[in-house]
Amino acid sequence: xxxxxxxxxxxxxxxxxxxxxxxxxxxxxxxxxxxxxxxxxxxxxxxxxxxxxxxxxxxxxxxxxxxxxxxxxxxxxxxxxxxxxxxxxxxxxxxxxxxxxxxxxxxxxxxxxxxxxxxxxxxxxxxxxxxxxxxxxxxxxxxxxxxxxxxxxxxxxxxxxxxxxxxxxxxxxxxxxxxxxxxxxxxxxxxxxxxxxxxxxxxxxxxxxxxxxxxxxxxxxxxxxxxxxxxxxxxxxxxxxxxxxxxxxxxxxxxxxxxxxxxxxxxxxxxxxxxxxxxxxxxxxxxxxxxxxxxxxxxxxxxxxxxxxxxxxxxxxxxxxxxxxxxxxxxxxxxxxxxxxxx
Amino acid sequence: xxxxxxxxxxxxxxxxxxxxxxxxxxxxxxxxxxxxxxxxxxxxxxxxxxxxxxxxxxxxxxxxxxxxxxxxxxxxxxxxxxxxxxxxxxxxxxxxxxxxxxxxxxxxxxxxxxxxxxxxxxxxxxxxxxxxxxxxxxxxxxxxxxxxxxxxxxxxxxxxxxxxxxxxxxxxxxxxxxxxxxxxxxxxxxxxxxxxxxxxxxxxxxxxxxxxxxxxxxxxxxxxxxxxxxxxxxxxxxxxxxxxxxxxxxxxxxxxxxxxxxxxxxxxxxxxxxxxxxxxxxxxxxxxxxxxxxxxxxxxxxxxxxxxxxxxxxxxxxxxxxxxxxxxxxxxxxxxxxxxxxx
DNA sequence: CTGAAAGCGCTTACAG
DNA sequence: CTGAAAGCGCTTACAG
Numbered sequence: 001x002x003x004x005x006x007x008x009x010x011x012x013x014x015x016x017x018x019x020x021x022x023x024x025x026x027x028x029x030x031x032x033x034x035x036x037x038x039x040x041x042x043x044x045x046x047x048x049x050x051x052x053x054x055x056x057x058x059x060x061x062x063x064x065x066x067x068x069x070x071x072x073x074x075x076x077x078x079x080x081x082x083x084x085x086x087x088x089x090x091x092x093x094x095x096x097x098x099x100x101x102x103x104x105x106x107x108x109x110x111x112x113x114x115x116x117x118x119x120x121x122x123x124x125x126x127x128x129x130x131x132x133x134x135x136x137x138x139x140x141x142x143x144x145x146x147x148x149x150x151x152x153x154x155x156x157x158x159x160x161x162x163x164x165x166x167x168x169x170x171x172x173x174x175x176x177x178x179x180x181x182x183x184x185x186x187x188x189x190x191x192x193x194x195x196x197x198x199x200x201x202x203x204x205x206x207x208x209x210x211x212x213x214x215x216x217x218x219x220x221x222x223x224x225x226x227x228x229x230x231x232x233x234x235x236x237x238x239x240x241x242x243x244x245x246x247x248x249x250x251x252x253x254x255x256x257x258x259x260x261x262x263x264x265x266x267x268x269x270x271x272x273x274x275x276x277x278x279x280x281x282x283x284x285x286x287x288x289x290x291x292x293x294x295x296x297x298x299x300x301x302x303x304x305x306x307x308x309x310x311x312x313x314x315x316x317x318x319x320x321x322x323x324x325x326x327x328x329x330x331x332x333x334x335x336x337x338x339x340x341x342x343x
Numbered sequence: 344x345x346x347x348x349x350x351x352x353x354x355x356x357x358x359x360x361x362x363x364x365x366x367x368x369x370x371x372x373x374x375x376x377x378x379x380x381x382x383x384x385x386x387x388x389x390x391x392x393x394x395x396x397x398x399x400x401x402x403x404x405x406x407x408x409x410x411x412x413x414x415x416x417x418x419x420x421x422x423x424x425x426x427x428x429x430x431x432x433x434x435x436x437x438x439x440x441x442x443x444x445x446x447x448x449x450x451x452x453x454x455x456x457x458x459x460x461x462x463x464x465x466x467x468x469x470x471x472x473x474x475x476x477x478x479x480x481x482x483x484x485x486x487x488x489x490x491x492x493x494x495x496x497x498x499x500x501x502x503x504x505x506x507x508x509x510x511x512x513x514x515x516x517x518x519x520x521x522x523x524x525x526x527x528x529x530x531x532x533x534x535x536x537x538x539x540x541x542x543x544x545x546x547x548x549x550x551x552x553x554x555x556x557x558x559x560x561x562x563x564x565x566x567x568x569x570x571x572x573x574x575x576x577x578x579x580x581x582x583x584x585x586x587x588x589x590x591x592x593x594x595x596x597x598x599x600x601x602x603x604x605x606x607x608x609x610x611x612x613x614x615x616x617x618x619x620x621x622x623x624x625x626x627x628x629x630x631x632x633x634x635x636x637x638x639x640x641x642x643x644x645x646x647x648x649x650x651x652x653x654x655x656x657x658x659x660x661x662x663x664x665x666x667x668x669x670x671x672x673x674x675x676x677x678x679x680x681x682x683x684x685x686x
Numbered sequence: 687c688t689g690a691a692a693g694c695g696c697t698t699a700c701a702g
Numbered sequence: 703c704t705g706a707a708a709g710c711g712c713t714t715a716c717a718g
Contacts, residue, residue, distance in 0.1 A: 006711055017689045022713055031687050053460045054406065055711035058397050058694050079422070086443075095457065098441060100429075114438065117396045257627045284600045286629035349695055360705045365697055374703050398695035401710050
């Protein structure tokens with residue numbers, strides 16, 4: 001490979017010092033002679049010179065790069081939020097490095113270490129529930145860090161969250177208004193104490209109470225993705241099966257749809273269905289799916305904005321804030337009550 | 344923020360020189376005393392020292408990072424291929440920086456420049472059709488570069504491609520066997536001369552010829568995504584509308600499904616449908632969708648493997664190779680011929 | 687208005 | 703077996 005052009009080549013060619021070329025690159029034109037500037041500009045064009053960002057970063061102790069670690073990229077939520085973060089960063093000349101922890105704290109830890117050794121200027125994380133010490137160390141060092149989607153007990157930093165209780169409430173209310181009272185909620189594993197899942201269950205219970213509906217523990221199912229279908233079998237073989245299901249997220253939804261399809265259970269006829277998270281095919285599904293939409297763009301944008309703010313004002317250490325965002329309901333179908341209503 | 348620990352801190356604390364610590368970090372234990380090694384190991388643990396990758400990269404002139412630029416991340420193909428690339432790279436201790444050109448050559452150019460200034464060791468690209476000069480410069484410098492999914496005229500480098508003609512042939516044959524002869528093909532814009540689109544049209548024509556079916560230019564529709572529905576209206580208002588449609592990719596499919604849904608056209612009843620690209624809901628759609636699946640994992644893996652090979656053997660300059668991958672057909676429904684057959 | 691010098695945190699030939 | 707020195711390609715106070 002041909003040798004890369006360096007600042008020294010430019011300096012020699014232009015007949016000035018490296019310092020002056022550097023001033024030019026950093027747009028410190030205050031005291032620079034018109035001719036000098038023109039000369040440098042010309043040589044840079046001629047040589048097609050591109051500054052070495054690595055060298056600059058080493059000296060400046062800032063890489064203009066942030067890391068983003070998401071717990072699981074398979075959630076549409078993650079990809080949408082990432083897109084929003086990238087947009088904000090691009091507008092501000094910041095690069096992003098995206099990492100997918102794959103729901104694995106060990107992987108998350110490796111990415112954390114890699115990102116830090118790459119000297120990133122800040123970090124946005126949808127955390128797994130591990131690595132408390134590492135995060136707390138970063139927080140105590142005042143390292144720019146923003147959490148997204150989840151709160152982990154014992155970690156106190158700025159966090160952008162959905163109003164998860166409201167999401168459940170919207171779902172319960174919509175189903176109730178369509179005549180459902182036997183409402184189940186199915187979501188991926190609860191073991192990890194992950195905020196959205198826990199809060200959505202909590203919101204579900206509160207919404208039922210408000211409607212004076214008895215909470216039935218058998219209607220609350222949490223399991224890892226591969227076991228969801230098993231849980232659905234449990235639900236449908238109850239002596240009093242639910243007439244409607246709330247799906248906790250998009251991946252859970254796919255399991256439910258696959259299960260009902262395989263078993264000839266008709267959505268909106270045999271069972272009401274509503275899901276948290278928008279999916280691409282909601283409107284063209286038979287029947288169209290009623291969904292609870294997260295403002296992913298707003299949430300990602302906010303997280304990025306907070307982070308950039310923190311990076312720019314490292315000295316000031318504000319009290320951590322939690323930013324809550326409202327979900328919204330898109331009624332499309334799939335929630336009708338057709339069977340007998342027992343009341 | 345607290346001062347970061349450097350190699351010097353470790354050296355001082357361990358009572359050895361920076362050189363020796365560096366030897367340790369690079370696992371050059373050949374001549375290192377047992378005690379020295381233990382001492383350094385202990386201090387690194389104690390101080391929780393993480394080497395500064397930026398400094399190392401500057402000296403080594405290698406960043407162990409590759410860039411990946413995809414033309415449009417909204418295609419499921421892109422995200423799947425990216426995942427495969429990341430897997431290979433992770434296994435080899437290589438980081439990846441993902442960029443989405445958003446079908447915009449200007450954006451692609453900016454990403455190219457940014458990535459190069461970040462001193463990436465290699466690059467995998469699903470190219471737009473611009474930036475010929477930049478790519479050719481890289482190729483002439485023997486910079487490790489692999490193209491994916493598309494060939495751009497005038498660019499000669501290793502490329503991983505689908506056998507696009509075969510994809511069309513599979514589609515035509517499947518529809519024909521289900522009684523269709525009036526087969527349309529709809530895909531996103533042809534303006535850009537993008538390989539898959541062009542080859543798929545070509546393969547479509549050849550497959551029809553082989554079946555002795557007259558090619559009807561009115562059955563061939565290419566337009567950018569936002570105009571697809573308009574093209575569908577044109578198709579369906581023909582005096583002899585097609586009885587089946589081949590969708591060129593997943594995003595086109597969404598437009599077709601949205602259009603048929605809105606207009607009460609029943610897939611598999613009023614119109615046969617087959618699409619290139621697998622979609623998450625294919626199996627649970629009503630009716631289940633017949634798809635032509637690309638071996639995205641294999642293709643991404645191959646691209647990454649070729650690239651890593653190139654990075655490791657920079658001296659040898661092989662003749663560029665094109666690697667073709669076979670699509671496969673998953674028959675699920677949506678292709679039945681119900682209307683009158685004119686023959 | 688411009689340049690010489692020091693230094694960012696590493697690695698690596700080389701000396702001993 | 704270990705260390706002093708040079709250098710990767712930049713930036714930045716400071717001198718003039």
